[in-house]
Amino acid sequence: MSLSVTFIINRVPKTVELDDPRVTLLDLLRERLDLTGTKKGCDRGQCGACTILVDGRRVNACLALAVSHDGAEILTIEGLSNGGALHPVQAAFIAHDALQCGFCTPGQIMSAVGLIEEGHAGDDPERVREGMSGNLCRCAAYRGITEAVVEATR
Numbered sequence: 001m002s003l004s005v006t007f008i009i010n011r012v013p014k015t016v017e018l019d020d021p022r023v024t025l026l027d028l029l030r031e032r033l034d035l036t037g038t039k040k041g042c043d044r045g046q047c048g049a050c051t052i053l054v055d056g057r058r059v060n061a062c063l064a065l066a067v068s069h070d071g072a073e074i075l076t077i078e079g080l081s082n083g084g085a086l087h088p089v090q091a092a093f094i095a096h097d098a099l100q101c102g103f104c105t106p107g108q109i110m111s112a113v114g115l116i117e118e119g120h121a122g123d124d125p126e127r128v129r130e131g132m133s134g135n136l137c138r139c140a141a142y143r144g145i146t147e148a149v150v151e152a153t154r
């Protein structure tokens with residue numbers, strides 16, 4: 001038996017049939033919808049590479065079951081630059097050299113967008129670092145990442 005689930009993904013309604021109720025949002029995005037910008041690092045909620053926004057909140061897509069999010073509004077890195085212009089967080093990451101290999105970058109950027117919208121960290125570097133602590137970077141580009149998020153907050 002398949003389950004029909006409808007999402008709004010990057011501002012576009014999308015209905016998908018799921019044969020397996022255990023499919024995560026991460027696998028749905030990457031394997032069914034070809035939205036591979038969202039990365040699979042640990043696949044167990046420990047690295048933040050799969051961070052997306054669900055109804056405006058930061059979510060680790062590897063821990064979220066697709067069937068549990070029927071009707072949800074999902075924003076991924078592919079939908080961030082609306083109309084071709086870079087999102088301010090994307091521009092700040094470039095300006096501050098906030099990436100090296102780039103694997104963690106989509107998750108870092110989506111997490112930063114969510115953090116800024118939450119409004120708890122403000123432009124305080126310590127609080128930004130704490131607010132971004134769920135996103136690991138194997139290249140240790142943390143200094144640039146923090147500077148970029150601080151700048152994008154201002």
Ligand code: FES
Nearest residue numbers: 041042043048062
């Ligand atoms: Fe989801 Fe690591 S892949 S937290």
Ligand code: FES
Nearest residue numbers: 100102137138139
């Ligand atoms: Fe390489 Fe972060 S830039 S893992």
